[in-house]
Amino acid sequence: MPDTGAMPINPANVPSTRFFAGIGLSATMRVLDVGCGNGDLTRMAAALVGPGGEIVGVDSSATALAAARAAPSDTRSASVRYELADFRGPLPALGRFDAIIGRRVLMYLPDAAATLTRLSDFAKPGTVLAFQEHARAALPAGAGDLPVHRRCYGMAWNTVAAEQGDVTLGYRLVDLVRASGFAVEQAYSEGIVIQPWQESFLPTLIRMMLPRMIERGVVRSHEVDPESLAEQLDDERRTAGGTILWDMAFLVSGRFGSRG
Numbered sequence: 001m002p003d004t005g006a007m008p009i010n011p012a013n014v015p016s017t018r019f020f021a022g023i024g025l026s027a028t029m030r031v032l033d034v035g036c037g038n039g040d041l042t043r044m045a046a047a048l049v050g051p052g053g054e055i056v057g058v059d060s061s062a063t064a065l066a067a068a069r070a071a072p073s074d075t076r077s078a079s080v081r082y083e084l085a086d087f088r089g090p091l092p093a094l095g096r097f098d099a100i101i102g103r104r105v106l107m108y109l110p111d112a113a114a115t116l117t118r119l120s121d122f123a124k125p126g127t128v129l130a131f132q133e134h135a136r137a138a139l140p141a142g143a144g145d146l147p148v149h150r151r152c153y154g155m156a157w158n159t160v161a162a163e164q165g166d167v168t169l170g171y172r173l174v175d176l177v178r179a180s181g182f183a184v185e186q187a188y189s190e191g192i193v194i195q196p197w198q199e200s201f202l203p204t205l206i207r208m209m210l211p212r213m214i215e216r217g218v219v220r221s222h223e224v225d226p227e228s229l230a231e232q233l234d235d236e237r238r239t240a241g242g243t244i245l246w247d248m249a250f251l252v253s254g255r256f257g258s259r260g
């Protein structure tokens, strides 16, 4: 595939647009983005809230926050600021929020229940909580056999597990949200698909995760050549044809103040 320089769309972010647009974000809200990374979801929330609101993105990675801060701001969006903090340790005084959101972050924490309980300290009656998380499943699946895709899927999830992440988090999200004092308003799952006309995000994902995979002993450096793996993935999906169901997203929102 020719290198156009542009990063292919991460299909795991596709459900976010519909989900976060429907959780009740509105003008002047203060929103906390937990584990904001490079700020992709933070900027989406800022656009949904609009001028007059404030979004605070918190992450434990200084590198990710540097990328987030480097992104251009939009005058039609809420103001955005980023704070460096680790949700396993002391948190800065951030005040109360009208909404607390996050994407693919609870699954990376060793104790998501404890994190959600701590997050309820930032809530007030009526605060919206909304998370998109994922879980390991019997995937990927498609029209044909997909051993190379299956190998990549295993490598990715084995890395999350080796980092003490919770590979079942998506299945348990509803229970965790309820137990931390939020009444569930939406709870559904969406398949993350790779369509035949799209450039696959998987070679990018493997390249991004490879250092972590090697560090955690999931693979040895000589076992994975990203370039040939990209070619094998491409060949495999051309042969299989059609849509590949790659992963599952679990989307749950709730409101603070009553249990449901």
Ligand SMILES: C[S@@+](CC[C@H](N)C(=O)[O-])C[C@H]1O[C@@H](n2cnc3c(N)ncnc32)[C@H](O)[C@@H]1O
Binding pocket: 034, 035, 036, 037, 038, 039, 040, 041, 058, 059, 060, 061, 064, 085, 086, 087, 088, 102, 103, 104, 105, 108, 109
């Ligand atoms: C898969 S990334 C998701 C980033 C962002 N939410 C998104 O969807 O684009 C997970 C993020 O969680 C952050 N993270 C993991 N553990 C954390 C912790 N204990 N405290 C704060 N952030 C954490 C990581 O630094 C990383 O940026």
